[in-house]
Amino acid sequence: MKFFAVLALCVVGAIASPLSADEAALLKSSWKQVSHNEVEILAAVFAAYPDIQAKFPQFAGKDLASVKDTAAFATHATRIVSFFSEVISLSGNEANLSAIYSLVSKLGADHKARGITPAQFTEFRTALVAYVSSHVSWGDNVAAAWNHGLDNIYAAVFKALE
Numbered sequence: 001m002k003f004f005a006v007l008a009l010c011v012v013g014a015i016a017s018p019l020s021a022d023e024a025a026l027l028k029s030s031w032k033q034v035s036h037n038e039v040e041i042l043a044a045v046f047a048a049y050p051d052i053q054a055k056f057p058q059f060a061g062k063d064l065a066s067v068k069d070t071a072a073f074a075t076h077a078t079r080i081v082s083f084f085s086e087v088i089s090l091s092g093n094e095a096n097l098s099a100i101y102s103l104v105s106k107l108g109a110d111h112k113a114r115g116i117t118p119a120q121f122t123e124f125r126t127a128l129v130a131y132v133s134s135h136v137s138w139g140d141n142v143a144a145a146w147n148h149g150l151d152n153i154y155a156a157v158f159k160a161l162e
């Protein structure tokens with residue numbers, strides 16, 4: 001019993017403010033509208049922030065238009081989008097908090113090993129939100145749900161990047 005109480009505290013400490021069921025539903029429905037656009041999403045991120053593209057060995061120094069339609073680009077785009085799909089699908093259920101925290105912490109640790117900085121993660125967030133907000137019906141409630149969800153993800157990523 002004591003063990004579970006401590007575990008619950010750790011989980012709450014890791015994701016201090018879990019999404020409500022309504023926020024999770026908004027996140028899921030808006031993401032569903034764009035998550036099939038993997039290539040367009042990654043291309044939008046690279047176009048807005050070429051320093052992110054420059055970190056990818058296969059795409060660094062190449063014209064975005066020349067790599068965008070390649071299989072390698074689709075593969076990377078699918079990996080990144082699938083990560084969000086997995087985390088978003090787990091959201092809204094407190095029983096999944098520790099699973100979300102593990103996934104996101106691992107993402108941060110893997111990217112730290114590649115020399116990716118918090119500033120670049122923030123650029124990625126800006127570009128992602130710009131893409132989603134211009135491709136779904138976007139209002140204050142949807143924006144707040146995305147902000148809350150990304151704040152949680154980014155708190156764990158930044159901790160892992162320290």
Ligand code: HEM
Nearest residue numbers: 051052055056057058079080083084110114116120121124
């Ligand atoms: C929340 C934002 C991000 C997500 C969800 C994400 C997701 C992923 C995933 C799932 C992978 C493949 C699995 C792995 O090797 O870890 C990956 C690889 C990678 N990511 Fe990210 N990433 C993000 C942000 C960034 C940023 C901002 C950069 C660069 C500035 C970056 C650079 C890379 C690189 C260089 C690889 C390896 C590519 C290769 O295998 O050649 N990522 N990312």
